[in-house]
Amino acid sequence: MPERADFAERVLAAVEAIPAGRVMTYGDVAEYAGIRSPRSVGQVLAADGGTVPWHRVLRHDGSMAPHIRDEQRARLRAEGVRFHGQRSERVDLTAYRWDGVSTSAE
DNA sequence: ATGTTGACACCGG
DNA sequence: TCCGGTGCCAACA
Numbered sequence: 001m002p003e004r005a006d007f008a009e010r011v012l013a014a015v016e017a018i019p020a021g022r023v024m025t026y027g028d029v030a031e032y033a034g035i036r037s038p039r040s041v042g043q044v045l046a047a048d049g050g051t052v053p054w055h056r057v058l059r060h061d062g063s064m065a066p067h068i069r070d071e072q073r074a075r076l077r078a079e080g081v082r083f084h085g086q087r088s089e090r091v092d093l094t095a096y097r098w099d100g101v102s103t104s105a106e
Numbered sequence: 107a108t109g110t111t112g113a114c115a116c117c118g119g
Numbered sequence: 120t121c122c123g124g125t126g127c128c129a130a131c132a
């Protein structure tokens with residue numbers, strides 16, 4: 001039988017599908033990949049995220065984890081994503097969140 | 107098998 | 120808005 005699509009593979013595929021200049025939350029990626037735990041998404045990226053645009057995945061409130069905050073912010077900015085807050089701690093999800101369907105920015 | 111950890115989400119106060 | 124507890128699920132010791 002059939003292979004059991006590695007859940008990690010699906011997560012990576014979902015992240016790779018995010019268009020440049022767009023973002024998704026961990027929860028969105030989990031749903032898109034067909035799994036029920038957003039935490040598992042982070043687990044996968046922590047282990048094998050180097051091969052995908054992990055910087056396009058944010059928390060549900062537009063903030064990001066401390067150890068990757070700087071790198072992630074720099075990369076997103078380079079793609080045209082605007083931040084807000086005094087220290088640019090958050091991304092405006094309402095403007096950049098990708099629905100998983102449209103294939104181009106906006 | 108059991109317990110801990112983690113790049114999270116949701117809810118109550 | 121911020122803080123804390125709970126649910127979640129795979130990896131690891």
